[in-house]
Amino acid sequence: MSKPFIEVAAGLIMQPDGSLLLAQRPDDKPWSGWWELPGGKIEPGETTLQALARELKEELNIDVTAATPWVTYTHEYPKNIVRLAFCRVTGWEGEPTGMEGQQLSWVKLDAPLSVGPLLPATEPPLRWIQLPDHYLLTSIGSSKGLDSYLARLTQALQNGLKLVQFREPGWEPESDHDIHTAFQQVLTLCHQYSARCLINSCHPETWWTQADGVHLRAADACELASAGVAIKDQAPGLLAVSAHNANDLDAARMLAADFAVLGHVLDTPSHPGEPGIGWAQFASLIDNAGLPVFAIGGQSVATLETARQHGAHGIAGIRQLLT
Numbered sequence: 001m002s003k004p005f006i007e008v009a010a011g012l013i014m015q016p017d018g019s020l021l022l023a024q025r026p027d028d029k030p031w032s033g034w035w036e037l038p039g040g041k042i043e044p045g046e047t048t049l050q051a052l053a054r055e056l057k058e059e060l061n062i063d064v065t066a067a068t069p070w071v072t073y074t075h076e077y078p079k080n081i082v083r084l085a086f087c088r089v090t091g092w093e094g095e096p097t098g099m100e101g102q103q104l105s106w107v108k109l110d111a112p113l114s115v116g117p118l119l120p121a122t123e124p125p126l127r128w129i130q131l132p133d134h135y136l137l138t139s140i141g142s143s144k145g146l147d148s149y150l151a152r153l154t155q156a157l158q159n160g161l162k163l164v165q166f167r168e169p170g171w172e173p174e175s176d177h178d179i180h181t182a183f184q185q186v187l188t189l190c191h192q193y194s195a196r197c198l199i200n201s202c203h204p205e206t207w208w209t210q211a212d213g214v215h216l217r218a219a220d221a222c223e224l225a226s227a228g229v230a231i232k233d234q235a236p237g238l239l240a241v242s243a244h245n246a247n248d249l250d251a252a253r254m255l256a257a258d259f260a261v262l263g264h265v266l267d268t269p270s271h272p273g274e275p276g277i278g279w280a281q282f283a284s285l286i287d288n289a290g291l292p293v294f295a296i297g298g299q300s301v302a303t304l305e306t307a308r309q310h311g312a313h314g315i316a317g318i319r320q321l322l323t
């Protein structure tokens with residue numbers, strides 16, 4: 001007999017200092033005593049955000065004033081399959097109160113287990129939410145442009161940039177030594193500002209372990225996923241995947257990537273004559289991605305809010321994020 005399938009909305013309610021609200025499951029429910037994100041089952045006819053607002057009123061007596069969809073993630077438990085629509089809650093009125101007698105706790109994301117065991121499906125979002133919301137891809141082009149690029153990158157790092165991808169497929173044909181030196185300089189600079197630098201899979205595999213993770217091109221991700229390669233065990237650090245369609249997102253999920261980058265969403269100078277997929281298509285594609293997704297293509301600080309309203313974790317880009 002097939003297992004029951006339930007759909008749940010759960011909220012990541014965060015304070016400005018980064019602490020997150022967890023609730024302990026009450027005695028009368030399965031998994032009682034385990035900790036979870038506040039929320040509950042989506043009732044027929046409700047949207048995710050409506051269900052979330054109702055559950056948070058019932059469970060915590062707060063009124064949600066601002067929330068956006070985020071990652072939807074499916075987990076199979078021994079007795080059922082749960083599809084969790086995690087949402088970010090950025091505005092609410094009232095003081096969260098355990099209306100069902102449940103314990104509440106504001107936890108630091110680097111030590112969520114200080115309260116006790118988390119439901120298995122609650123662990124991944126606590127890891128994902130710590131990803132920065134801006135992801136810069138380099139486009140230096142040649143050793144000639146390196147010094148001025150490093151100056152602009154320094155400025156962006158000083159302004160708070162925390163995640164960079166070294167990606168130079170079009171590096172002018174000079175010696176490999178030049179491009180490797182550029183990679184090392186970018187990496188060192190990122191580390192000076194406690195930022196992470198991933199390397200694109202177009203660069204030699206021998207460099208991958210030097211970086212803070214690998215960003216796979218879509219074709220590479222699909223090839224590794226269909227070959228069943230456990231790339232995450234081989235390459236330490238973060239694993240990211242470029243995606244253009246549902247198939248690429250499936251590959252990212254099969255490889256247990258930490259995040260994907262989907263686009264291009266809006267028209268962009270890097271794809272002249274190729275219209276973007278638009279926000280509606282972006283939102284529909286990531287609905288079952290099961291991991292955080294950055295929007296790419298025509299993105300800037302001005303599009304971050306729109307990206308979030310369509311379920312993006314954050315924005316990725318080459319030019320406009322270099323500020």
Ligand SMILES: Nc1nc2c([nH]c(=O)n2[C@H]2C[C@H](O)[C@@H](COP(=O)(O)OP(=O)(O)OP(=O)(O)O)O2)c(=O)[nH]1
Pocket residue numbers: 008009010029035036037038039040041042075082084119120121122
């Ligand atoms: N709210 C919430 N549920 C989670 C999380 N992680 C996780 O696996 N779940 C699972 C546990 C349950 O199987 C399901 C939530 O169902 P529930 O029984 O708590 O829902 P509910 O509040 O609507 O309860 P009820 O009306 O049926 O009593 O989702 C999480 O972080 N938050």
